[in-house]
Structures are given as C-alpha cells and as structure tokens.
Amino acid sequence: xxxxxxxxxxxxxxRLAYDSKEVLHGISFDVYQNEILAVIGPAQSGKSSMLRxxxxxxxxxxxxxxTGTVRVDGEDVRRTRDVYALRRKxxxxxxxxxxxxxxxxxxVAFAPRSAGLVKKIDLDAIVERCxxxxxxxxxxxxxxxxxxxxxxxxxxxxxxxxRALSHQPEILCLDEFSIAIDPVTTMRIEDxxxxxxxxxxxxxxxNLTQQARRLSDRTMFLWDGEVVEIDKSDxxxxxxxxxxxTRDYVSxxxx
Amino acid sequence: xxxxxxxxxxxxxxxxxxxxxxxxxxxxxxxFAAMAAAMVLPLLLIVGYLFWLAWPSxxxxxxLDIPRRGMTEGGIWPAFVGTLYLVGIxxxxxxxxxxxxxxxxxxYARANWFNRVVNLAVINLAGVPSIVHALFxxxxxxxxxxxxxxxxxxxxxxxxxxxPVIIAxxxxxxxxxxxxxxxxxxxxxxTRWQTIWAVVLPNxxxxxxxxxxxxxxxxxxxxxxxxxTGAVFYxxxxxxxxxxxxxxxxxxxxxxxxxxxxxxVPNVKESLPYATAVVLLGSVLLVNAAAIALRVFxxxxxxx
Numbered sequence: 012x013x014x015x016x017x018x019x020x021x022x023x024x025x026r027l028a029y030d031s032k033e034v035l036h037g038i039s040f041d042v043y044q045n046e047i048l049a050v051i052g053p054a055q056s057g058k059s060s061m062l063r064x065x066x067x068x069x070x071x072x073x074x075x076x077x078t079g080t081v082r083v084d085g086e087d088v089r090r091t092r093d094v095y096a097l098r099r100k101x102x103x104x105x106x107x108x109x110x111x112x113x114x115x116x117x118x119v120a121f122a123p124r125s126a127g128l129v130k131k132i133d134l135d136a137i138v139e140r141c142x143x144x145x146x147x148x149x150x151x152x153x154x155x156x157x158x159x160x161x162x163x164x165x166x167x168x169x170x171x172x173x174r175a176l177s178h179q180p181e182i183l184c185l186d187e188f189s190i191a192i193d194p195v196t197t198m199r200i201e202d203x204x205x206x207x208x209x210x211x212x213x214x215x216x217x218n219l220t221q222q223a224r225r226l227s228d229r230t231m232f233l234w235d236g237e238v239v240e241i242d243k244s245d246x247x248x249x250x251x252x253x254x255x256x257t258r259d260y261v262s263x264x265x266x
Numbered sequence: 267x268x269x270x271x272x273x274x275x276x277x278x279x280x281x282x283x284x285x286x287x288x289x290x291x292x293x294x295x296x297x298f299a300a301m302a303a304a305m306v307l308p309l310l311l312i313v314g315y316l317f318w319l320a321w322p323s324x325x326x327x328x329x330l331d332i333p334r335r336g337m338t339e340g341g342i343w344p345a346f347v348g349t350l351y352l353v354g355i356x357x358x359x360x361x362x363x364x365x366x367x368x369x370x371x372x373x374y375a376r377a378n379w380f381n382r383v384v385n386l387a388v389i390n391l392a393g394v395p396s397i398v399h400a401l402f403x404x405x406x407x408x409x410x411x412x413x414x415x416x417x418x419x420x421x422x423x424x425x426x427x428x429x430p431v432i433i434a435x436x437x438x439x440x441x442x443x444x445x446x447x448x449x450x451x452x453x454x455x456x457t458r459w460q461t462i463w464a465v466v467l468p469n470x471x472x473x474x475x476x477x478x479x480x481x482x483x484x485x486x487x488x489x490x491x492x493x494x495t496g497a498v499f500y501x502x503x504x505x506x507x508x509x510x511x512x513x514x515x516x517x518x519x520x521x522x523x524x525x526x527x528x529x530x531v532p533n534v535k536e537s538l539p540y541a542t543a544v545v546l547l548g549s550v551l552l553v554n555a556a557a558i559a560l561r562v563f564x565x566x567x568x569x570x
Binding site: 066068107126 | 377446448449451452453454455456457468
C-alpha cells in the first residue's frame with residue numbers, strides 16, 4: 012500500500028432510502044490512493060446502492076433519497092458543478108456484462124466521444140490501450156467493427172471493463188464483476204486488476220470472500236446497510252477479526 | 267385424492283387423469299384455433315365481396331379520372347389526392363411533436379404533478395371520439411385560428427387525433443430498450459441526450475416508425491373530423507394533376523367521397539362506391555404492408 016494515505020473517497024454518515032425503506036443506515040468509510048478496497052456482504056446489504064451514491068447515478072432512481080456526505084478528492088459529490096466529470100473520474104463495472112448495441116470500437120470510444128474527443132487518431136489510441144488493459148485486445152483486434160453484443164459473456168465483461176477505463180478514471184469500482192463469467196476469465200481479469208492498482212484506486216464489491224482475500228488491501232464487511240467492520244484484509248480474514256459476525260461470514264458459518 | 271403407488275409395469279401407463287388431461291388439451295387447442303380462424307373469415311369475406319361488386323369500375327383509369335356526370339360516373343382522382351394531402355400533412359405535424367413528447371415523457375420526466383397531468387391528458391385524448399375532435403377542430407382551427415374550411419384545418423384536426431396514439435406507441439418503443447444500456451452510458455459520464463442519441467433512438471426506431479405508419483390508416487379512414495373542417499362534396503380539379511390543392515383550399519377525400527356516393531348522390535353507377543372502398547382499403551393495406559416490411563428490415567439490424 013502506498014505510504015502516503017491520501018484519501019480519494021470519504022464517506023460520512025451516508026444514508027440512502029428508497030421511498031420509506033432505508034437501505035443504508037449511515038455508513039462511513041474512506042478509500043485511499045492506490046489501494047484495492049474490497050466490499051463484502053450478502054445480497055441486499057446495500058453494496059450496489061452504495062456504489063451508485065459515489066458517482067451519483069443514484070439520481071436516476073426517482074424514489075431514492077440520499078443524505079450524509081460523499082467526498083471524492085475532497086469535493087462533495089452533491090455540490091459538484093460538473094457531475095459528468097465526476098462520473099468520468101470514477102469507472103463503473105456493472106455485475107452483468109453490458110455490451111452496448113454498438114461496435115466493439117464504438118463501445119470503447121463512446122465515453123471519450125461523449126467528453127468531446129473527436130479525432131480518430133486519439134480515439135484509436137484510447138481504444139487500443141483500454142482493450143489491452145482489459146486483456147481483450149488480442150481476441151478482438153481484427154474485428155473491432157463487429158457488434159459488442161455479439162461477443163461471449165466473458166468477452167463482454169472485459170469489454171465493459173475496457174469501457175470503464177476509456178474515460179481514464181482515477182478510481183475503478185467493480186460490482187461483482189465475476190458472477191457472469193467462468194473462473195479462468197475471472198483469474199485473467201484479477202491479474203488485470205493487480206496490474207491496474209499501480210495507477211488507480213479500486214473499489215471491489217464482491218460476493219466471493221476468497222476473491223476479496225486474494226486481491227484486496229483492505230476489506231469492508233457490509234451487513235444490512237451498516238458497516239460491521241473495515242480493516243486490513245489480513246485482519247478481516249484472520250482468525251481474529253474484531254467482530255464475531257465478520258469471522259462467521261468469512262469462514263462460511265453463514266451468508 | 268390419495269395417489270396410488272404406480273404399478274410396477276416398467277412403462278408409462280395411461281391413467282384416467284392423464285386421459286382427461288389429454289382430452290381437455292385437445293379441446294382447448296381446437297377452440298383457440300377456431301377463434302383465430304373465425305377472425306380471418308370475415309376479413310376475407312369483406313374483401314372478396316367488395317372486389318366482386320367493384321370489379322366493373324376498377325382500373326388505373328378509375329384512380330386517375332375525375333368524377334363525371336354529377337358524380338354518377340368517372341373516377342376518384344380529386345378524392346385520392348385529397349386524402350394523400352390530408353394524411354401527409356397531418357403526420358408531418360403530429361410525428362415530430364409526438365415523438366419528441368414521448369422522448370421527454372419516457373426519458374426525462376420525473377414523477378411529479380406536471381408529468382402526471384400530461385400523462386393523463388395523453389391517455390384521455392386517445393379515448394376521445396373522432397366526432398369530438400371534429401368539433402374541436404372546427405372551433406379551434408376553422409374559427410379561432412381563422413384557417414377557414416381548408417386542408418390546413420382538416421389536417422391539423424387529424425394531427426390532434428393521431429398525436430396521443432403516436433405518443434403512446436413511441437413510448438412503448440422507447441421503453442423496450444433495456445435499462446442497463448442507459449445505465450452503462452450514464453456511468454461513463456454521458457448526458458441523457460447523448461445516451462438517447464447513441465443508444466436509445468437507434469434501437470427503437472423500428473417500433474417508432476411502425477407506430478407512426480399505423481396511424482396513416484386511421485387518418486385516411488376517418489370521415490367526421492375532415493367533414494367538419496375542410497372536406498367537401500365536390501371539387502373540380504384537372505385529371506391526374508398531382509398538385510391540385512393549396513393549403514387553404516377545401517378538398518375531396520376518399521372516406522368522405524365514399525359516404526357521399528353511398529348516401530347522397532342519386533343514380534350512381536352501382537360499382538362506384540365499392541370501387542372507392544377498394545381503393546381506400548387497398549391504399550391502407552399497402553401502407554401497412556410497407557410498415558411490416560420496414561419493421562422486418564430494421565429488426566434485422568437490431569443489435570442485441
């Protein structure tokens with residue numbers, strides 16, 4: 012882990028409710044520069060909702076109400092003047108692979124184009140770099156003009172990651188990226204993530220406690236909308252995390 | 267009923283319950299198929315009957331010629347062109363408004379009172395009888411806007427009539443584009459409009475166009491709205507002239523012409539109203555066929 016604990020994301024007292032049902036009950040945590048923070052917890056514990064608060068795509072859910080503060084690089088996301096720049100700073104990878112119904116090239120070039128980049132030579136460079144980073148380039152370099160939706164599930168998931176990298180995010184959030192792909196592809200992407208950690212900060216939401224253990228520097232255990240424990244992964248996955256619930260969960264007693 | 271243990275025959279033996287089930291299945295299948303067939307039968311009868319009676323008058327001459335001898339003989343050119351004008355202009359007006367309104371309602375609108383009111387208005391407007399639209403058109407376009415009895419008034423009335431249906435069908439087409447596509451775009455910092463333009467519209471255009479084209483048949487068939495606002499009994503035009511009308515002229519129209527021939531003109535050649543009906547029906551079916559062809563073509567390019 013980097014020696015200087017620079018805070019990239021600061022979450023304080025974050026509460027989120029859909030209509031009258033509160034799903035996050037005031038959670039607080041920080042994400043440091045160049046770390047991989049794993050977020051584990053059972054379904055319905057609020058992991059995905061939490062991610063959507065970070066880049067404010069929660070705004071698109073009409074009945075959601077968010078209170079508390081989320082700061083990205085010190086800036087309150089709800090006061091930011093340019094929400095689109097905020098979203099470009101944070102790369103998001105959804106649980107199910109979403110190849111946009113565009114060509115492979117356009118899938119990756121979409122974000123830079125949305126940000127105003129039009130020169131083909133720049134776009135070509137970004138497309139190649141991102142597809143290489145996502146370990147997909149060799150498989151698709153000869154058919155960049157084929158449809159992204161025609162790729163296999165594992166390829167589409169890597170395409171999704173390439174797209175998330177295409178706007179040069181400084182923070183990458185992955186939401187259970189491996190539930191739709193096979194273990195071999197998962198390992199390849201995990202290698203990609205280890206590689207990426209040198210440059211960017213990663214928040215990894217996962218159902219697989221072993222994956223969290225393999226990859227992360229720190230782990231946060233989210234349970235029913237509350238942070239049970241957040242600590243170094245060595246501690247969380249040791250015999251003696253602070254909370255008994257954490258130990259039971261990671262050792263498979265429940266959940 | 268307690269289940270008896272299966273006899274150890276080693277086969278799948280027929281039980282009384284199984285036989286009853288098969289019989290019910292066969293009856294259901296038959297009934298459903300009969301209903302589907304019953305739906306086709308009247309259509310074939312109507313079309314066959316119309317063609318049979320219209321036969322003596324049918325031909326290109328019938329479409330190109332103007333009515334002659336006090337409308338008891340001749341063709342339908344002024345009515346045919348009039349209908350083209352009315353339908354064309356009304357859709358030119360209602361399509362952009364309807365599609366853009368639907369994009370707003372489906373992609374931008376939040377659940378607040380204003381949008382609820384708009385929604386209610388659209389639904390209720392779709393249910394208003396055409397004769398009421400006719401009265402509205404008379405008051406709004408003919409008198410209040412001082413367009414007079416004219417093609418403009420009649421076409422605008424038809425536009426108001428088709429608008430809510432176009433909005434509804436467009437919304438449905440937009441809603442059929444999966445939500446995750448939009449979320450993927452928003453996640454990389456695209457605006458709503460960039461998302462709509464790059465992903466939503468290209469993948470819903472077939473549905474949108476189909477909805478619009480189906481309104482052609484409705485606009486062409488309605489009589490009441492144009493009778494009140496701009497369609498006339500008879501209008502002298504040159505045979506085969508493609509541009510016989512200007513916007514503030516009154517015009518003839520197929521639906522109205524059919525009504526006139528069938529009820530208002532004495533001693534009409536017997537096949538004349540039937541031939542008019544065949545042309546009206548034929549044009550509508552042609553447009554619908556084009557809509558289906560377009561849909562098949564665009565769906566072939568669909569990308570997921």
